[in-house]
Structures are given as structure tokens and as C-alpha cells.
Amino acid sequence: MRVMKTFVCLFVLTVAVNASAQASRTWLSGLGDDANPCSFTAPCKTFNGAYSKTAVAGQISVMDAGAYGTIYIDHSITIDGGGNFASGLVAAGTGVRVNMTSNDLYGNSVIIRGLSFDSSGAWGYGMWVTGTVPTNVHLEDVTFTRAGTAVQIDAAAGSSLRMNNVEASKPISYGFVMNPAAAGAPLKISLNNVRVSQAGQTGLLLSQNTNGVISNSLFQNNKDGVIIGSSSVHVSLVRTVLSSNVEDGLTHSVAGITTVLDGCSIFSNGLAGVSNTGSTVLGLGNNGIAYNGTDVSGNPIQPLQPQ
Amino acid sequence: MRTRLSTLFILSLLLLAGTTLAQSSQTWVSGDGDDTDPCSYTSPCRTFSGAITKTATGGIISVQDPGPYAGLTITKSITIDGGGTYASVLHTGGSNGIIINLTSNDTFGNTVVLRGLSFGSDLAATGVRVVGTVATELHIADCDFTQESTAISMQPGAAGSSLSMSNVDISRGGSRGIYIDPPTSGTPFELTLDRVRVSQTANALEIDANTVGTISDSLFTASAEGVHIDGTTVHVNLVRTVLSENSVYGLRHMISGIATLIDECSIFGNGTGISNTGGTVLGFFDNSIANNVQDVSGNAVQSLLQQ
Numbered sequence: 154m155r156v157m158k159t160f161v162c163l164f165v166l167t168v169a170v171n172a173s174a175q176a177s178r179t180w181l182s183g184l185g186d187d188a189n190p191c192s193f194t195a196p197c198k199t200f201n202g203a204y205s206k207t208a209v210a211g212q213i214s215v216m217d218a219g220a221y222g223t224i225y226i227d228h229s230i231t232i233d234g235g236g237n238f239a240s241g242l243v244a245a246g247t248g249v250r251v252n253m254t255s256n257d258l259y260g261n262s263v264i265i266r267g268l269s270f271d272s273s274g275a276w277g278y279g280m281w282v283t284g285t286v287p288t289n290v291h292l293e294d295v296t297f298t299r300a301g302t303a304v305q306i307d308a309a310a311g312s313s314l315r316m317n318n319v320e321a322s323k324p325i326s327y328g329f330v331m332n333p334a335a336a337g338a339p340l341k342i343s344l345n346n347v348r349v350s351q352a353g354q355t356g357l358l359l360s361q362n363t364n365g366v367i368s369n370s371l372f373q374n375n376k377d378g379v380i381i382g383s384s385s386v387h388v389s390l391v392r393t394v395l396s397s398n399v400e401d402g403l404t405h406s407v408a409g410i411t412t413v414l415d416g417c418s419i420f421s422n423g424l425a426g427v428s429n430t431g432s433t434v435l436g437l438g439n440n441g442i443a444y445n446g447t448d449v450s451g452n453p454i455q456p457l458q459p460q
Numbered sequence: 461m462r463t464r465l466s467t468l469f470i471l472s473l474l475l476l477a478g479t480t481l482a483q484s485s486q487t488w489v490s491g492d493g494d495d496t497d498p499c500s501y502t503s504p505c506r507t508f509s510g511a512i513t514k515t516a517t518g519g520i521i522s523v524q525d526p527g528p529y530a531g532l533t534i535t536k537s538i539t540i541d542g543g544g545t546y547a548s549v550l551h552t553g554g555s556n557g558i559i560i561n562l563t564s565n566d567t568f569g570n571t572v573v574l575r576g577l578s579f580g581s582d583l584a585a586t587g588v589r590v591v592g593t594v595a596t597e598l599h600i601a602d603c604d605f606t607q608e609s610t611a612i613s614m615q616p617g618a619a620g621s622s623l624s625m626s627n628v629d630i631s632r633g634g635s636r637g638i639y640i641d642p643p644t645s646g647t648p649f650e651l652t653l654d655r656v657r658v659s660q661t662a663n664a665l666e667i668d669a670n671t672v673g674t675i676s677d678s679l680f681t682a683s684a685e686g687v688h689i690d691g692t693t694v695h696v697n698l699v700r701t702v703l704s705e706n707s708v709y710g711l712r713h714m715i716s717g718i719a720t721l722i723d724e725c726s727i728f729g730n731g732t733g734i735s736n737t738g739g740t741v742l743g744f745f746d747n748s749i750a751n752n753v754q755d756v757s758g759n760a761v762q763s764l765l766q767q
Contacts, residue, residue, distance in 0.1 A: 267544070373652045
């Protein structure tokens, strides 16, 4: 009987520990300690330390500009640097790794807000999304400096990416890469006010099976501005600048792609402003294309009447 | 003898250890810090110049509070991140704010990133000045400059340098807001200005030689001259940019043979909107040029059809 009581006590204690380990709101500080409960008054020290104590769909708040390391995410979560632009140095490898393998009750949703990631220049990803279930990622007010690739999406079918005010400076290879599952529901993207400059390869690479809009954005001084690699990509570029890229502003690298340009500025690219062999670019009669090596190569821009 | 040798050995070991310790990939400064500290999060330094000696090449100096932290000289790739605090770099009495003087290539692309800093002076010095003998890349984001003689002066000694700026405010300056004066030959200087605002200086933006790039969503206002170009090897594109209320010129081509592209710009209320003697200004029938004492002097704006 006594043994039974001990078991009950142990069980209750275990439950209590688990419960306290999963708060819906946790905090991080440079002064924190991962042995703490990650409360406001006793914050944790690393992203991964706080993540393990944060409930599914909870929020990790960052209190100051500490160094919080990398993070591995496998369920819905929000990480909010607030106005701190809390910075993290990612020595190598991946800053934010998202890899969900089962659905949660909160839409498999990852929100990252107000953070800066600096890489020391080693190859790696600022953020890398993989997984076997549809994953919804939202980045707001985030900067990536000197990553190998700032954001790489290799997600399952039916995923989405929303980015607002996101900057990738001098990525060694790519700014943003959309490479979701080739079959199934396309990746839905909404990129607003994103900027990629001085990428060693391409500012935005849309490899396959992606739909969406890129607006008020800037792809400048990269090797290439925007490359679309498959006819399963359908995007519109709105009020977006593609300029001074060493090769092309916009490339349709295979035939059969259709892209819409609305109010874009495509200037001073070394090879083609728009490289469009065997594909379709629809323009609303409001795009400026000039001072490129060749303004448009391949099929001319097809006019689309504004309504 | 043995004692002396071992003492020397131990001393050199200690020195080596000291040097290693002195170079962290991430360091911190605080208004409460002390430059004799190691610049760790818990023992931050007091000044940027104290912190940079303890920060590895390609590393990051993070800021814990507004400071001020005074100026410094940078000779290697580094990020200084004021986060959301807009850390103050107050420099008076003729001393410059940040001098960037790289004289040898490093493995981080000779890249300096300044983010979240607030520069203030007494109209007697330069906020950020790039000199040096190797190609240098400077990225400035979310910074403001007040009362600088020249806010940003790019005079790199090597061709192939660059400046990219995003969300930067320059107000109440002296001779120049942004001054671009790279070597006259070799790879052109790459200029990317996005959401840059300059007001109340003599020349808000002055570009003197061998520069290509795009200026978007920016504002050059209430100065003597908005954009002042003084070299036939300068070719820039102005997109959705406002040149207004400049007492002498909105856009000025100082000499003949300069070509500039304007796309959806607003040029209002200047002495002369565009001064273009012997030069080329290319538009797309989408620029508004009005209410200047003289809208365009010299060659008229040439316009291409949009697509």
C-alpha cells in the first residue's frame, strides 16, 4: 500500500513537472539560464532551451539582444524578438530549422518576428523548412546577413510562406529558395517588402509548384534577380525592382511558364532584363524595362489590359 | 635558466590564451559596461572601439541599451547591431563617427554591417566614412544621422566596392547627405538605396564617378540639390523617388553625357526640377514634374513606352 502511495506521488509530481515545462508563454534573456522555467522573472538562455518548455502554439518572447543560438522547431510556435531585433550569430549550419512530421491543432504554424540572424560566413541556411505535413511559415521584420542561403523552403505539399519586411544581405548562394514537393497542393507565397542584395547566385529562386505574389520588393546586385525553374510556378511581381543583377533580372529557365509583371522596374541587368524563351510574361503596360544588356530576350512581353 | 625558460613559456602560453579569449564571435556593449571587461553579455564593454578589439573578424557587436558608444575605426568585416534601441554614436569636436579602413582582404567578403544606430554630431565631421585599399561592402539598415557635415562618405581606394542602405534617415546635414566618390576606373561602385530619406543638406546625394545602381522609394528634399551627378561613368535609376523643395535643383547633371533613368518619380517645388544640359534623362511617361521654378532645363526627358 505504501508502495502504491509512493507511485501515486511520483505520478502526480511527474505530471506537475510536465505541466510546468509547457507554458504557453516563455521568455528569453541574455542573462537567462536554461535551468530556469523560462518565466518572465526567470527567463531561459537559448531558443532550444525555451522551446522545450513552450506549449504547442505558444510564444517565446525575447527580452534583449542576447545570443540565443539555433532552434529546431517541430510544432506550431511564435518567436517574437519584439522591437529588439534580437540578434543571433549562426556560426554554421542552420539558424531556424523547421521540420514538422505530424499535424498539430494550430495549423502547423511558425511565426518568427523581429529577429536578426548573422552568419559568420560558413555555408548554411538562415532558415530551412522541411517536413512531411503542410507547414505555414510567417516571417515579419527579420534580417539575414551572410547566410549560405537565407531561407530555403523544401516543405511538404500544401505549405505556405508569408514574409513581410525581410532582408537578406550578401547570402553566399541564394536569398530565398522555394522548392516544395513537386506534386500536390502548391506552396502559396506572399512576399511583401522583401529585399535581397549581393547574393552569390539568385535573389529569389522559384524551383517548382509555387503560386503567389511578390510585391514592393527589391532584388538587386545579385548574380540573378528572380529565376523560375518550372511551369508549375505561377507568380505575379507587383511594384518590384529587379536591377543591376550581373546576369538577368527575371529568368524563365524552361518553356511554358507564365508570370505577371505589374508596375515593376527592371533596369541595368547585365544580360537580359527579362529572359523569356518559350514562356509567357504578361505586362499591364506599366512596367519600366530599360538599360539592360537585352531588355527582353525570347518572347516579347504580352500586353494585358488593366480593368 | 630552466625556471626562466619555463616562465617565458608559461607567459607566452598565457599571452596566446589571452589573444584567443580576446576574439569572440559575438560581443556586447552597454552604457554600464567597461572596456576592461571581456565584452561578454554579462560583462559588456563600454565603447564600440573597446569591443571591436575583442570581436573576431566577421563577428557581431550587439548593443544592450542606447549608450552612447562613441566612434571607432573598423579594419575588418564586422556587424554592429543596435537592435531596436537605436544605439547612439555621438561624435563631436570634429572627430568622425565610424571610419571603415580595410587594407587587406578577409574571408568574410570585407563586409561591414551597421544596423540600428543613431549618429549625431555638430556639423563638423563625417558620420560613416569608407576609405581603405581593398573592395569594401557597406550595408546600413535602420539608422539615422543628424547634424553631420557629411552623413555617409564613400571614398574607397579600391574599385568594386558597394553601399546598400535600407530605411535610413539623414537630416539637418552640412555639405552632403550621401557622398559617392569611388576610384574612377575598374569595376563600378554598386549603389542600392531603398527607403532612404535625406533632408536639409547642401547636396542630399552626390555621386561623382564610376557608379551604377538603383535608388527606390526614397526622398531627397529641402536641400540645395537633391541628386547631384558629376561623372559620365555614373548611371543610376531612380524609382518611385521624390525630389522636392530643393532650392536649386531636384536632379542635376553637372556635366554633359550623363544618363539617368527615372521611373514613377515625383519632382516638385525645386528651383530647377531637372538640370540636363547635354545629358539624357530617360522616363516612361510616368514621372510627375511640376511646380518647379523651371521644370526641366537642357535636354527634355525622353520617354519609353512601358510594357
